[in-house]
Amino acid sequence: MNTNSNMNYKHYNKFYGHLDFMKYRNVFFIFSSALIILGILSLFVFKLNLGIDFSSGTRIDIQGSQPMSVAKVARVFTDMGYNAETPVLAGNQNSMATVRLNQELNQGQIAQIKSVIQKQFGVNPNVNTVSPQVGRDLAKNGLYALIIASIFIIVYVWIRFEFLQGLTAVLALIHDAFFIVTVFSLFHIEVNILFISAVLTIVGYSINDTIVTFDRVRENIKLSRKRLTTLQELGDVVNLSIRETLTRSVNTVLTVLFPVIFLLIFGSESIRTFTIALLVGLICGVYSSICIACPLWAVMKSRYLASRKEKRTVRTES
Amino acid sequence: MVKKGHIFSFFAILIVAAVIMGLVTAPIIHNVKLGLDLKGGFEVLYQVKPLKAGQKIDQNTMSNAVAALNKRINVLGVSEPSISIQNGNRIDVQLPGVKDEKRARQLLSTTANLTFRDYKDHLMLDGSDLQPGKAQVAFDSLNHPMVTLQLKDPNKFASVTKKVLSYGYPNNVLVIWMDFGKGDSYQNEVGKANHKFISNPSVDNVLNTSDVQISGNFTVPEATTLKDLLNSGSLPVKMTEIYSTSVGAQYGQNSMKDTLFAGALGVAAILLFMLLFYRFGGLIANITLAFYIYIVMGVFVGLQAVLTLPGIAAMILGIGMAVDANIITLERIKDEIRSGKSILSAFRAGSKRALPTVVDANLTTIIAAAVLFMFGESSVKGFAVMLLISNCVTFITSVYGARLLLGLLVHSKALNDKPWLFGIKRSDIREH
Numbered sequence: 001m002n003t004n005s006n007m008n009y010k011h012y013n014k015f016y017g018h019l020d021f022m023k024y025r026n027v028f029f030i031f032s033s034a035l036i037i038l039g040i041l042s043l044f045v046f047k048l049n050l051g052i053d054f055s056s057g058t059r060i061d062i063q064g065s066q067p068m069s070v071a072k073v074a075r076v077f078t079d080m081g082y083n084a085e086t087p088v089l090a091g092n093q094n095s096m097a098t099v100r101l102n103q104e105l106n107q108g109q110i111a112q113i114k115s116v117i118q119k120q121f122g123v124n125p126n127v128n129t130v131s132p133q134v135g136r137d138l139a140k141n142g143l144y145a146l147i148i149a150s151i152f153i154i155v156y157v158w159i160r161f162e163f164l165q166g167l168t169a170v171l172a173l174i175h176d177a178f179f180i181v182t183v184f185s186l187f188h189i190e191v192n193i194l195f196i197s198a199v200l201t202i203v204g205y206s207i208n209d210t211i212v213t214f215d216r217v218r219e220n221i222k223l224s225r226k227r228l229t230t231l232q233e234l235g236d237v238v239n240l241s242i243r244e245t246l247t248r249s250v251n252t253v254l255t256v257l258f259p260v261i262f263l264l265i266f267g268s269e270s271i272r273t274f275t276i277a278l279l280v281g282l283i284c285g286v287y288s289s290i291c292i293a294c295p296l297w298a299v300m301k302s303r304y305l306a307s308r309k310e311k312r313t314v315r316t317e318s
Numbered sequence: 319m320v321k322k323g324h325i326f327s328f329f330a331i332l333i334v335a336a337v338i339m340g341l342v343t344a345p346i347i348h349n350v351k352l353g354l355d356l357k358g359g360f361e362v363l364y365q366v367k368p369l370k371a372g373q374k375i376d377q378n379t380m381s382n383a384v385a386a387l388n389k390r391i392n393v394l395g396v397s398e399p400s401i402s403i404q405n406g407n408r409i410d411v412q413l414p415g416v417k418d419e420k421r422a423r424q425l426l427s428t429t430a431n432l433t434f435r436d437y438k439d440h441l442m443l444d445g446s447d448l449q450p451g452k453a454q455v456a457f458d459s460l461n462h463p464m465v466t467l468q469l470k471d472p473n474k475f476a477s478v479t480k481k482v483l484s485y486g487y488p489n490n491v492l493v494i495w496m497d498f499g500k501g502d503s504y505q506n507e508v509g510k511a512n513h514k515f516i517s518n519p520s521v522d523n524v525l526n527t528s529d530v531q532i533s534g535n536f537t538v539p540e541a542t543t544l545k546d547l548l549n550s551g552s553l554p555v556k557m558t559e560i561y562s563t564s565v566g567a568q569y570g571q572n573s574m575k576d577t578l579f580a581g582a583l584g585v586a587a588i589l590l591f592m593l594l595f596y597r598f599g600g601l602i603a604n605i606t607l608a609f610y611i612y613i614v615m616g617v618f619v620g621l622q623a624v625l626t627l628p629g630i631a632a633m634i635l636g637i638g639m640a641v642d643a644n645i646i647t648l649e650r651i652k653d654e655i656r657s658g659k660s661i662l663s664a665f666r667a668g669s670k671r672a673l674p675t676v677v678d679a680n681l682t683t684i685i686a687a688a689v690l691f692m693f694g695e696s697s698v699k700g701f702a703v704m705l706l707i708s709n710c711v712t713f714i715t716s717v718y719g720a721r722l723l724l725g726l727l728v729h730s731k732a733l734n735d736k737p738w739l740f741g742i743k744r745s746d747i748r749e750h
């Protein structure tokens with residue numbers, strides 16, 4: 001029986017046994033940096049399409065039984081004396097309409113709108129009116145909690161693994177969260193309160209994914225039984241670990257993607273943006289764990305080791 | 319030789335689990351609390367402000383306000399209302415399944431501070447002079463609705479009416495106000511057709527009685543609302559709506575139906591994928607996933623958490639993430655089998671090697687979730703609870719549950735020398 005089986009089943013996979021992730025690390029780094037710059041630019045140019053949870057105003061959802069037309073919905077609102085921004089139709093055969101008004105309505109106005117819609121379309125609409133304070137508080141709170149959570153994650157990974165892995169894991173996490181923001185800004189998808197939950201989900205997934213890969217790196221370093229110092233050596237371990245965990249990474253993201261894709265196609269209209277955020281974040285999460293976190297760690301680690309060696313050499317010389 | 323005892327235990331566990339799951343299905347479904355977005359109804363978030371200058375909004379005032387709101391909501395007969403204090407100065411009221419939203423809103427937000435004043439707006443009597451809970455709707459001789467009240471002290475009413483009587487016509491009026499505010503005055507309002515006070519009966523005699531009737535120009539529902547407000551007491555604070563949302567019952571049901579349908583398809587896809595990719599190992603994983611779904615639902619219902627649309631989505635997503643623990647372990651076992659180990663030692667080594675990975679990955683997420691729970695508010699907190707539950711349950715089912723079930727069959731030796739059960743071709747196994 002082979003006592004050191006772990007070192008012996010390397011490179012078994014015929015599909016990706018030869019993939020070299022370290023070789024293309026600069027491509028990944030440049031690609032991700034470009035995405036981040038694009039995101040920042042997009043935030044300045046297009047901003048975020050904030051839903052009423054974060055801006056302010058009223059949102060009216062009408063779910064009819066028959067197809068509706070933009071013109072009719074708009075006319076109903078104009079007749080009531082409101083300046084409805086272009087109504088958006090959705091659902092099967094456009095039987096749903098969403099109207100956004102820029103003003104917050106009072107009780108009386110809401111009651112009036114409800115009764116008119118009831119008369120015109122035969123259904124009771126959903127009416128949401130919001131002052132932006134609530135959404136902003138929640139977003140601020142989410143961000144604040146996320147920063148504290150990141151610190152705790154770094155500390156935990158520092159204890160169980162090492163500091164640099166904690167740092168790169170958190171960098172990958174921020175990368176993923178920001179990428180979702182970028183996509184929503186670029187494509188002008190409405191950001192509502194569920195967006196915060198979606199980003200938090202992705203953060204949970206991303207950290208999980210990165211840790212699994214780092215765990216294999218840690219194991220392979222132990223198994224190699226020698227001090228790894230150069231980028232080449234560290235890179236080899238990283239490549240090996242990614243390849244070994246790649247089946248798992250792909251399978252896991254597939255199993256999570258199945259429900260997300262079905263939710264996107266068949267799920268309720270009101271969680272559509274939530275599922276879009278998840279879809280984008282999940283794919284980005286796998287990419288960042290494999291192509292950003294691991295190679296970045298190898299680069300940072302080798303530089304750190306080199307600088308320490310240099311210092312030691314300087315000290316012995318003097 | 320196959321050990322039958324282990325196989326017997328395996329099926330015994332499955333049968334017991336199936337029976338338990340069958341028994342708890344109904345209670346879980348019945349006790350699940352559906353959120354507004356699934357059930358229909360409406361939610362209002364109030365900003366609480368002081369009623370009088372110098373009044374402090376502290377814990378005490380907030381709980382008094384919540385208590386008063388609770389009484390009013392009881393009047394509405396809502397089955398599962400939820401009232402919570404947020405940020406220390408906001409009150410969130412959720413009323414699922416409310417039919418008459420307009421009335422509910424009115425009933426909730428009026429301060430309901432009833433006062434009796436003279437024509438110069440001096441305070442004569444207020445809510446504290448009323449016997450609590452004694453307001454009723456009655457009808458006068460012309461069958462117009464009116465509200466009757468009972469005072470605590472008839473003598474006080476006598477002295478009040480005596481004083482009002484002394485002003486002489488046309489000033490001998492006792493003006494009944496609801497929520498008399500700054501800038502309100504009888505003189506300004508009396509000329510208007512749509513005046514702000516409820517009524518201004520003239521006092522023609524000294525009334526030494528504890529029974530008072532208010533006859534405004536009420537409709538029956540208006541009189542009923544007034545009665546309910548008076549009976550549930552006045553609010554100690556002023557509340558303004560800062561957020562409101564209402565969901566039609568039909569809309570909510572449709573959302574739930576669509577999302578559950580999509581979720582069922584998604585879960586079916588996961589089960590099928592696991593079965594095709596990991597064969598027998600996938601079957602075990604699927605069984606533990608069924609346990610997972612039940613336990614998560616059970617804990618969720620046990621905590622009396624409210625199931626919302628994103629909650630369903632998060633739960634379905636959680637299933638995908640729970641499979642991860644199975645996948646990590648099964649991949650490890652496959653690696654070991656490929657390296658030429660027997661099924662038994664591959665199972666042992668694979669489970670052992672996978673454990674630290676699963677522990678570290680889940681613990682990191684649990685730490686993140688715990689921090690979100692401690693520092694987060696409202697929906698961030700709710701999300702953290704879901705994440706915590708699903709991660710902890712994953713340990714029980716996908717790690718220990720799967721190991722127990724697979725272990726029983728592996729130890730029975732029934733799987734010996736059958737690598738295809740794990741989706742491995744014989745040609746992929748290293749020869750020694």
